[in-house]
Amino acid sequence: MYAVPALAYTNSTISHSDQLKEGNFDVNSLELNEVGVLRVLTTMRDDPYLALSFLKRIEGNGASLPSVSAYAAVIRIVCSWSLDEKLSHLFVGIIRKGDEGRGFSVVDLLNAVGEAEEDEKLSFLLRSRVSSALVKAYAEVEMFDEAIDLFWGIEQLRWEADVGTYVVVVQALYRKGDSEGVEKFLGNLLSSETRKHCGFYMDFVEGLCVNEMSLVGYILLRPLRDANMLVDESGLATAYRKVVKGLCNEMKLEEAESALHDMEECGIDPDVSVYSAVIEGHRKNMSFSKALRFVNDKVAQQRKGIESPVILSSILQCWCQMGKFSEALDQVIAFRNLNITLDRFCYNVAFDALIKLGRVDEAIELFREMTCEGIDPDVVNYTTLIGGCCQQGRCEQAIDLIMEMESKGKPPDIVVYNVLAGGLARNAENAYGILKLMEDRGVKPTSVTHSMVIQGLIVAGKIEEAEALNQSLEEHKPGGHVAGIVKGYCEAGRLDEAFERFIRLDFPLPKNVYFTLFTSLCAAKDIDKAQKLVERMWELGVEPVKSMYGKLIGAWCRVSDVRKAIRFLKVLKGREIVPDLFTYTIMIKTCCRLNKLKLADALFRDMKKRGIKPDVVTYTVLAKNNPEEIDTDMKEYGVKPDVFYYTTVINTYYRLNNEKRAHATIQEMTRGGIVPDVATYTALINSYYRLNNGKKAYDLFREMKRRRVCPDVVTYTVLLNHDPKLDMKREMRDLGIKRDVHYYTVMIHHKCKTGEVEEAERIFQEMKESGVEPDGVSYRAIIAGCLRNGYVRDAKRLYQEMREKGIEPPPTEASKNVVLLQTKSNTETRVSRTKIQEALY
């Protein structure tokens, strides 16, 4: 017997609810048995919401559960109204109860639903729809096996599932990592017996793409195309575009480019949005050169659409993000010369580039030109310029521009005002005038405005003023704008003060403040404080951004303090925080670098134990020690080697004088279709030189050029090191290859060896003048050269210079033995060994 309490029925407009309220059935006082329930449900045939609500009431009652027939009745009602989502939702509830909780099995329920319909056609539809909903429900509660099994059952019974169900099932297989299952599924979908119509496949591909399975979509495209199942060109084109864009969204850029290539081969023109997706994908990945190379390739192929302003602004952004502002501007000029129309987005990037180069006037000039070309500047264009003027200390121009906005009937918005107010403050100009102006114009300053002004004041060094403003605001909002103060100190490079201000606080700040301070501390190598910051965040109950843990450990590793890194790792363990792949890899790399091989191995085992799968990068780091063992392990783990990995392994074998294995590895790499790149060739060239086979080395150098592998500065360093007679100067200049510290050091070393110390010193000077910072090794080279040849005074001067810069030469075997001291003394002054020792160390 059911005792049904009042129906809380609110959101229906259907007449049954009124009937109910008016007392045709007074459920309050009615005690219903199963037959009663079914009878009531029968009357609710036209009101699925009411039926659902009624069922819920019975479920909630708890005295006795609804019967299988009651569920079946409700399901039939909901189904007949095509409320597929409601149906799935209902099933989710049913599944979650479990067999015991509900007193019948799901199969019982399905049978009960199906049996009630006598009409064969209707029964078929009903069963199809219900099973589809159930599959989706299983997938939603992550009971993938059940979802998949049921689906195959449906297929066997020839019931028809909708597209959504197909998508859900692939997703289930995909998430289980069952690639065979996916394959079988797709095969089945394409087989002639179960072939679907074109619209189905289109919807299916789209469903895959929006559910982050574009790769599956891609795999499906070829057979669909070959079997001509997407009817016409336009269907295929649409499907291809969706797949490429989907792959870009999922950051699978290689696959996206490959799919793009396929579609072009089929003679389908990708549209601008497709190109744009690829380029933006690369840009988001910070692969700027890939983005630009892609554009160049397409331009070379004379692809249409690539000159659209949307693409152009991406290109410009790439240059700017690489810090190459002049190149961005060159690009703008090139576009304009080609009469390519730019839009206000492109211009905006150009303004930004000019400003970053300090060329504010030209930015404003370009802005005028843009206006003359009929492009109406928007508020973002103005914001860029106004912010830029402030950034370069040109406050009057910033104010002029905001006035111009007003006079042109483009009222500045809160963002522009904020940028201006903050900008004025950081230039020690009066920002309060702007706050007043804002009030007058009816734009109310917000806490962002105040924070920006406070931050600006701190940057300008007006600490007291900033504190006073903060105080006055604190009355309204406790804690006020310390965020601005801390960020201001960070920006001003006054990290100690930033840290002091932060550590006193007993309330949390917005996360971006922590992040700014944390990043600044790490960059300044004040890692102890960075760690304290993380610990303070924990104390305040603020969850640090996940990447902060890895960054902190990375920072410890960079200064070679493995002990502190390990200690922090233990703290993380105590908090049950599992370090990620990056963190483990950087730790292992550092241990290998410091020759703590046991520790490296322990970390490697620990990561595997804790469920972090090593990838090819991890194996590359480890391969430097025992390539043989690592290679086996890697292959057992199913990790595929790449060029980086092979280069390391080959080089390691050569270093260990194991030519046989080195050659075997080269062969394996070639067989695997992995093409050697500059680094691989350079390593090989170096190895041959070391084996005293200069001819083979040089042959390889020519081979790499023939194969269009462009040598880089490292390659030339190797050549110079082993064969100083070769004059590669011109070749390097033609290729635009700049010398770096390594290259200069080799030059210096060579000159020292031949006794041309003055020439060596000149080169050292030239290096500094060309903006290449000498490091410990280069200082040691020049100092040793001076000493060996008797230029003691120069040696001392250089030594002092090095120490003043806080540079220390890294330890080497040679430094331990102080080989230099054994060389003969000088002609200029007689110096004792101790003095030389003093001078050097």
Add this chain to the structure above:
DNA sequence: CTAGGGTTAG
């Protein structure tokens, strides 16, 4: 919030 890998100099 852009964190991890290969080749070179002592």
